[in-house]
Amino acid sequence: AEIANIGRMFQGTTPDNSGVLGHYWNTYYKIIERSNALIRSAETIKGIDEAKRIQILSEAKFFRANSVFILYRTFNNIYITTEPTNFENAFNLINQVTPADEIFKLVKDDLAFSITNLPWTNTQVGRITQGTARHVKAEVALWQSDWAEAKLQAEAVIDPTLVGGPAAVHTLVASTGNVFRGDQNHKEALWNIQWKVLVNGTPHKINFNLMPNYAENMAGSKYTIEQSGRGFSWLTLNNYLRNLLAADPNDTRIKGNYYIKDYVYNDAATIAGATAAPYLPVGVPKNLGDKIARTDHDEFGSTAASRNNFFIRLNAGCKKYFPDDGNPTVDNQTKNIMVYRLAETFLFAAEANMMLGNIGTSGDAATARTALGQLNAVRKRAATTALSAITLQDILDEQARELAFEGKRWYMLKRTGKLYDYIVDHAGYGAPGDLALENAAVNTKTGVAHDNTPANPFTYRNDARRGMKAHFVNWPIPTNIKTLLGPSYPQNTGY
Structure with a gap:
């Protein structure tokens, strides 16, 4: 029931009712801590094969960057250290957040190292590759409105030959019916967590x-x-x-x-x-x-x-x-669970090209490296009609159709400044912007009585529309986490 309670904003809205959010905080900080330890050891250990050292550093830096990026997008007020935990610092109190520019510098530096040193392919399915790191770096660039960098990184994933890599490393699965079939270890998957019975994790x-x-x-x-x-x-x-x-x-x-x-x-x-x-x-x-x-x-x-x-x-x-x-x-x-896949990379590239004015035409192939060519590559795979013009709304709509329930929507809407409005307008079920209680007679947006039609239905489970506040775009730091930090550590604004 937790997923429904969070979705309806019965939980996750105050520091005291957000204990479940602590799982995100703890999990990603644990990954950061272990990455720091691996990086320090790989940098200092003697007698290790150099290729193995570089592999450890490249993968650990990716996981650190990815975890920091997720924490920042989710909680905003985060602190970052690159020091491994030891007896001297384990009980230090943290009283200050890390400035955003320092966070982005660490993330980009780590990803740059990973991109330079990771292979494009790996015989061990599920391992991080250069394409994975470039995909995340493209999204980081979108968060900073660095459209040229987002275009560079996303298009390098789509066509590695643009940056001196091999051809046809990643391709969209031909049919939507096969994207989530089998083990999903296909060329669209950029990072596919291998979830094996009695081996990796529980069902x-x-x-x-x-x-x-x-x-x-x-x-x-x-x-x-x-x-x-x-x-x-x-x-x-x-x-x-x-x-x-x-x-x-x-x-x-x-x-x-x-x-x-x-x-x-x-x-x-x-x-x-x-x-x-x-x-x-x-x-x-x-x-x-x-x-x-x-x-x-x-x-x-x-x-x-x-x-x-x-x-x-x-x-x-x-x-x-x-x-x-x-x-x-x-x-x-x-x-298995695909964390990142190429369809999202195409949407990253389309957005970057749109912002750069590289619009193209409805007849462009994906290889044309235009906004319409890249957006329509995703649409055509789903047998939908190619668009002849493109706006941010088109990208938002296609992202919803293609990536719903894959953990992407909150971040996309937050990054584009639309999260609050979209939740108030569309969370749960009902006509856009209708905040009426379930079974209430009147649509609060229009003042017209519900006539129980697709255009003006009774609402259902739309509690989040009424509960949404502007400051919810950043999650609260749960009380059980905050008490472990220093007394001056700032809670996110509004909580």
Whole structure:
């Protein structure tokens, strides 16, 4: 339930109710601390093979840079040290944050070292490569509005020959249906965490959180691999994202490749029970493969219970985290997780080129190195129509369609100064900007009574719209973390 509580802003809004956020703080600081120790040891140890020394330094500096960058984007008020923890400094109190310019210098210096020394490919899947480091450096440049650097680094990942590297190291998977198939160790993956049963970590509940419970109390339906297993609807697609995906009827991402919106009868043993009411059409025998429909599971139903049932059991879900060979009846699944992938790099490059005025035309190939060529490479892969003009809004929309539920959206909206407005307008379910309580009669944005239509529906789980404050763009430093810092260490503004 934590994912729902954070999403609805029942938690994570004050230092005292943000203990769960401490996991982010502790995890990334632990990575930084261990990276510091590895770097110091690799720099000073005697008798080590020089190639191994460089590999250790390159990987450790990447992990330090990546962790610092995540902490800065998330918490803002962070402190950074490059000193390994020892008996002399372990109990030093920290009273000052590190200035942003020093943070960015460390991140860029570490990434530059990694880029210089990491290989483009690695026979050990899951290891960091030069492409991974360049991808992160491109995003760092976007945060600093350094469009030329962002273009350089992103396009180097897309085509390493531009910087003297080998050809065809990274390519977009040809079909959206194959991006999240199998182990995902394909050429689109820039960093794919290898999550193996009984080897690396424990099974996770990401899929369970992101899929609805479509087979619960549902005649003719059972949990299957094809429909991405069992879920509990803690966090599913809202109408804002569904509308973006519906903008082009050919978009393959919403047709069961990234997301699934239609659930079908698939259980011959119980399908006879779906003939009578409340199953629609009433009195008509259902066939395997027919879309499930019920009068009491209706997004625009006349009762709150009917609408609630729809969101729990039949709303669109994200299937990116269900393994091809998973057990569809259990909560926990084991699947590799792509942290960075090339589709995002294309969007980085498109944004940088747009800002530099390198717009291009709708007919440009990705190799043209123009904003439209790069944005449309992602769109064409999803079978959507190529755009002939480009704005930041186009990039934001495409980022939502392509990368939803991959941990990217908060940072993108924060970087572009749109986080507060987007949460107030679109969090949860409802018409844009409608802050009405669930089942309330009137749309607060327009003053018009809800008519229970796609354009003006009753709201659902839109608490974050009402709870959002401008200072929430930076997470609070949790009380259990703050008490371990010095008495003068500053909390983020507003908390």
